[in-house]
Amino acid sequence: MTLLQIAEPGMSAAPHQHRLAAGIDLGTTNSLVATVKNGIAVCLSDEEGRALMPSIVHYRGDGGLDAGHAALGARVADPRNTIVSVKRFMGRGFADVAHIETMPYVFEETPGMLRLRTVQGSKSPVEISAEILRALRLRAEASLGGELAGAVITVPAYFDDAQRQATRDAARLAGLHVLRLLNEPTAAAVAYGLDNAVEGVYAVYDLGGGTFDLSILKLTRGVFEVLATNGDAALGGDDFDHRLYCWALDQARIAPPSAEDTRRLQMKAREVKELLSMSEEAPFRLRLGPGVSVDLTVSRAAFSEMTKPLVQKTLVPIRRALRDAGLSVRDIKGVVMVGGATRMPHIQRAVAAFFGQEPLTNLDPDKVVALGAAMQANVLAGNRKPGDGGWLLLDVIPLSLGLETMGGLSEKIVPRNATLPVARAQEFTTYKDGQTAMAFHVVQGERELVADCRSLARFELRGIPPMAAGAARIRVTFQVDADGLLSVSARETGTGVEASILVNPSYGLADSEIADMLRAGFERAGEDLAARNLREQQVEAGRLLEAVAQALAVDGGLLDAPERAAIDAAMARLRGLIDSPGDAPALAGGIAALARATEEFAARRMDRSIRAALAGQKIGEL
Amino acid sequence: MSVNFSLDYFALFGLPRRFDIDEAELDRAWHALQAEVHPDRHVHLPGSERHRAMRGALRVNEAYATLKKPLSRARYLLDLAGVDADEIDNVAMASGFLIEQMEWREAVEEARAFGDVDALEQLALRLRMRVDEVTTLLAEQFDSRENREAAADTVRRLMFLDRLRCDIDDGLAALDD
Numbered sequence: 001m002t003l004l005q006i007a008e009p010g011m012s013a014a015p016h017q018h019r020l021a022a023g024i025d026l027g028t029t030n031s032l033v034a035t036v037k038n039g040i041a042v043c044l045s046d047e048e049g050r051a052l053m054p055s056i057v058h059y060r061g062d063g064g065l066d067a068g069h070a071a072l073g074a075r076v077a078d079p080r081n082t083i084v085s086v087k088r089f090m091g092r093g094f095a096d097v098a099h100i101e102t103m104p105y106v107f108e109e110t111p112g113m114l115r116l117r118t119v120q121g122s123k124s125p126v127e128i129s130a131e132i133l134r135a136l137r138l139r140a141e142a143s144l145g146g147e148l149a150g151a152v153i154t155v156p157a158y159f160d161d162a163q164r165q166a167t168r169d170a171a172r173l174a175g176l177h178v179l180r181l182l183n184e185p186t187a188a189a190v191a192y193g194l195d196n197a198v199e200g201v202y203a204v205y206d207l208g209g210g211t212f213d214l215s216i217l218k219l220t221r222g223v224f225e226v227l228a229t230n231g232d233a234a235l236g237g238d239d240f241d242h243r244l245y246c247w248a249l250d251q252a253r254i255a256p257p258s259a260e261d262t263r264r265l266q267m268k269a270r271e272v273k274e275l276l277s278m279s280e281e282a283p284f285r286l287r288l289g290p291g292v293s294v295d296l297t298v299s300r301a302a303f304s305e306m307t308k309p310l311v312q313k314t315l316v317p318i319r320r321a322l323r324d325a326g327l328s329v330r331d332i333k334g335v336v337m338v339g340g341a342t343r344m345p346h347i348q349r350a351v352a353a354f355f356g357q358e359p360l361t362n363l364d365p366d367k368v369v370a371l372g373a374a375m376q377a378n379v380l381a382g383n384r385k386p387g388d389g390g391w392l393l394l395d396v397i398p399l400s401l402g403l404e405t406m407g408g409l410s411e412k413i414v415p416r417n418a419t420l421p422v423a424r425a426q427e428f429t430t431y432k433d434g435q436t437a438m439a440f441h442v443v444q445g446e447r448e449l450v451a452d453c454r455s456l457a458r459f460e461l462r463g464i465p466p467m468a469a470g471a472a473r474i475r476v477t478f479q480v481d482a483d484g485l486l487s488v489s490a491r492e493t494g495t496g497v498e499a500s501i502l503v504n505p506s507y508g509l510a511d512s513e514i515a516d517m518l519r520a521g522f523e524r525a526g527e528d529l530a531a532r533n534l535r536e537q538q539v540e541a542g543r544l545l546e547a548v549a550q551a552l553a554v555d556g557g558l559l560d561a562p563e564r565a566a567i568d569a570a571m572a573r574l575r576g577l578i579d580s581p582g583d584a585p586a587l588a589g590g591i592a593a594l595a596r597a598t599e600e601f602a603a604r605r606m607d608r609s610i611r612a613a614l615a616g617q618k619i620g621e622l
Numbered sequence: 623m624s625v626n627f628s629l630d631y632f633a634l635f636g637l638p639r640r641f642d643i644d645e646a647e648l649d650r651a652w653h654a655l656q657a658e659v660h661p662d663r664h665v666h667l668p669g670s671e672r673h674r675a676m677r678g679a680l681r682v683n684e685a686y687a688t689l690k691k692p693l694s695r696a697r698y699l700l701d702l703a704g705v706d707a708d709e710i711d712n713v714a715m716a717s718g719f720l721i722e723q724m725e726w727r728e729a730v731e732e733a734r735a736f737g738d739v740d741a742l743e744q745l746a747l748r749l750r751m752r753v754d755e756v757t758t759l760l761a762e763q764f765d766s767r768e769n770r771e772a773a774a775d776t777v778r779r780l781m782f783l784d785r786l787r788c789d790i791d792d793g794l795a796a797l798d799d
């Protein structure tokens with residue numbers, strides 16, 4: 001990009017300190033962590049050279065815990081306490097999960113997000129995912145030799161607000177500073193697009209272990225613009241395994257299997273599926289409990305036939321995304337295949353037939369998402385080289401957001417595929433004299449009936465000044481940030497009274513729950529939460545000082561002498577606070593003071609850069 | 623403020639205030655502004671600055687969404703001129719247009735009832751051509767003749783056509799599964 005960058009804060013002009021940043025692909029089946037080393041994105045491997053970490057957590061009877069490869073062995077030995085594919089449970093209730101009856105866990109039918117009962121007590125999917133993220137954080141920190149300054153965590157593009165929020169909470173629990181939640185197909189497009197310097201309209205077909213996304217992106221001169229996204233947050237490679245598992249049960253005529261045998265059969269099904277991507281035929285041979293065994297053979301054709309409905313199911317989101325983007329298959333320049341499940345030959349054939357062109361399979365479908373996330377993390381952490389404008393990601397919200405209205409209908413406030421960040425407001429009024437409170441129900445989805453949409457939260461507005469019915473004007477604003485996360489605010493516009501909002505997430509965790517989990521997590525890991533907080537504040541203070549110093553070096557001329565003196569004084573105070581072993585609150589105060597002191601300066605600088613951007617000027621012409 | 627909130631959406635993007643705009647130019651200006659205000663550019667800054675950039679990014683996206691589509695662009699132009707398209711009386715609309723609407727609607731409903739994807743796609747195609755005619759007329763009314771009353775009437779028609787398009791899309795989406 002040739003846009004000007006007036007020494008953006010965080011973009012070091014001086015020989016700069018490289019900030020450790022990572023991209024994490026938190027997958028249904030496997031997870032990865034990647035970083036940018038010497039300008040090249042690489043996946044970080046464990047001591048045994050393995051980049052992929054199985055997304056498995058085993059809660060041991062002795063109070064210990066294994067995540068990743070170490071937990072593999074426990075899948076059959078201790079199925080109830082060994083959680084696989086936990087991503088399917090994120091932000092979901094018991095009634096939402098497909099094939100839940102064949103899962104060897106003990107579920108607690110709590111309202112909202114489901115929970116699992118393990119030998120170590122009740123666990124939320126958020127806590128379980130946090131263990132996977134923690135293992136990846138430790139791998140990255142060991143490999144890079146320091147604490148991570150931040151991470152980009154990828155999520156399926158079609159994840160709704162509850163699933164995104166759950167992912168963000170899990171990252172916080174794992175002690176990660178989340179720079180951004182990034183959509184998986186967008187991450188893949190970044191990795192693919194930058195590596196191949198492509199331009200034009202591309203489709204990303206991303207079939208993971210448990211989720212399917214289809215995103216259509218327009219790539220132009222360093223801008224990745226998502227035109228439309230669609231998908232199925234409960235369709236993935238796991239479902240192909242499940243078909244094979246059901247087929248095997250049926251063919252071998254075995255009675256409902258035990259939890260252990262279910263696991264064995266499911267693991268075998270996955271193995272057979274993977275074999276069938278390489279050969280025309282594979283044996284499904286397994287010894288189960290006493291006297292029971294399975295001895296079958298599956299041909300590629302038979303497997304392809306039994307999973308045809310699943311493949312067809314992925315074509316629906318493609319049609320919808322194309323329609324939303326106002327495009328036809330002829331407009332698509334290339335189709336990027338992402339996710340391990342796209343290795344299945346019959347999927348590649350179906351995609352090729354649909355688009356009338358061979359899909360692009362010249363990249364590792366397992367790693368491309370993590371690599372793209374690492375590139376984005378590197379930029380967001382401020383590791384750009386001077387003169388490198390970086391790139392711009394313009395992503396969208398996958399599903400419309402609405403409010404419940406009379407008759408159980410959803411009134412759409414933010415339409416699907418709106419570019420993020422986005423804010424939309426709607427006005428409501430009271431229907432009774434003297435009414436001081438109002439209840440709202442926020443839903444996400446395309447269907448007309450609220451009952452067919454996802455319930456996100458219910459909130460109540462209080463403190464509306466008493467007025468005649470219909471006189472109050474309550475403006476409810478939905479704001480969706482670049483992570484795709486929603487926040488709601490409301491005010492009475494006549495009197496300007498900011499009504500207080502009490503939000504009850506339908507499938508999320510309350511802040512107090514997160515705080516408790518955070519404390520427990522740090523205790524278990526033997527880390528001191530207070531010490532960590534202080535360290536984070538010190539890093540934050542250092543970052544801010546560096547940013548301000550750079551801005552002053554370039555744009556100091558925008559300030560007069562007294563203004564400059566005030567900023568210098570605030571900087572000196574903050575430096576003093578970092579050097580003297582103080583407490584976190586004092587440091588936080590110093591950070592806030594410097595931020596306040598530089599507010600006007602920042603506004604002037606941004607003003608100037610905006611004007612320059614519009615004038616299309618480059619830095620040299622200023 | 624980073625983004626000048628007193629500017630109208632056209633001025634924000636440095637475009638002339640007219641219906642017929644250079645879409646490529648709009649895209650370029652949008653990208654250039656987002657490159658400055660997008661939250662990704664401000665992740666490492668203190669909260670107050672992130673907040674400031676966020677407000678700018680929201681404004682820029684709102685402006686882009688408004689100007690990108692012919693219908694919202696036309697309505698915005700009327701807004702700027704102080705004309706409310708919603709307040710124009712239905713009765714004032716030419717009866718010929720209303721009859722045409724009813725015919726369209728019947729055709730769409732029939733195709734939906736029979737689950738006829740081909741028919742719906744044909745209708746979508748015909749509708750696109752009709753929309754093109756109406757937008758050409760709008761450009762003339764706004765930009766050459768500067769006849770806002772006539773434009774308001776045409777905008778009203780475009781709103782009907784837009785609703786039809788939604789119906790057709792919903793019908794097609796329902797038949798996808």
